[in-house]
């Protein structure tokens with residue numbers, strides 16, 4: 001069995017695997033699309049910019065290349081292997097969730113609808129997690145201070161809960177990152193705890209992470225209250 005952009009897999013499991021470059025969701029000013037290999041220069045620049053790097057964990061070019069290529073390729077291999085062995089594709093979904101959980105990651109570009117210019121970057125992980133739990137691993141906005149953080153987060157939630165049907169989204173954030181914590185909490189994410197001194201920097205100092213999350217019910221309540229995109 002051959003699959004194109006995960007469509008057969010989606011039909012069997014309900015989990016969509018977007019193709020590279022595919023538009024995921026659109027808002028008033030921004031749209032999110034799955035990154036393609038041609039986006040790697042932008043991703044490298046934005047994740048290594050001095051104003052962003054203290055708050056995130058930049059990955060190297062090879063890792064982004066693997067992320068952009070990896071999910072679909074690995075999934076396709078699994079589905080084809082299952083078809084060859086006459087195993088139902090839905091069973092493969094459960095298998096993929098365990099074996100390929102760490103590969104269920106995609107790079108996402110946030111871009112202006114009016115210009116097509118990229119203005120932000122997200123990495124999400126857990127796409128093949130059948131527990132329907134998604135980690136919003138990287139959140140970076142290049143064009144800061146003009147509301148793109150808010151709209152990007154709203155789009156990420158809409159895609160996660162409305163489009164993908166996930167149950168739980170979560171992230172962690174350095175405790176001193178006041179701007180990001182403000183953004184997340186004002187977008188309805190709730191603090192669930194702290195991972196104390198969980199990071200050790202090169203100079204031997206430690207940093208604490210705050211875990212924030214949202215459940216699909218909480219998203220629906222915000223949507224009913226007009227706090228999310230329709």
Ligand SMILES: CC(C)(COP(=O)(O)OP(=O)(O)OC[C@H]1O[C@@H](n2cnc3c(N)ncnc32)[C@H](O)[C@@H]1OP(=O)(O)O)[C@@H](O)C(=O)NCCC(=O)NCCS
Pocket residue numbers: 051052055056139140141142143144145146147148149150151172173174177178179180182183186
């Ligand atoms: C955090 C980040 C994603 C926010 O994106 P953005 O486009 O600047 O966000 P917005 O303009 O939509 O909104 C920012 C809000 O934070 C507020 N803010 C700015 N600096 C702040 C600070 N030091 N403390 C608290 N709030 C702050 C703004 O006033 C604005 O408030 P509002 O809710 O009243 O509008 C972006 O600044 C960024 O990429 N930072 C570096 C990387 C990073 O920290 N990523 C998160 C890792 S967990």
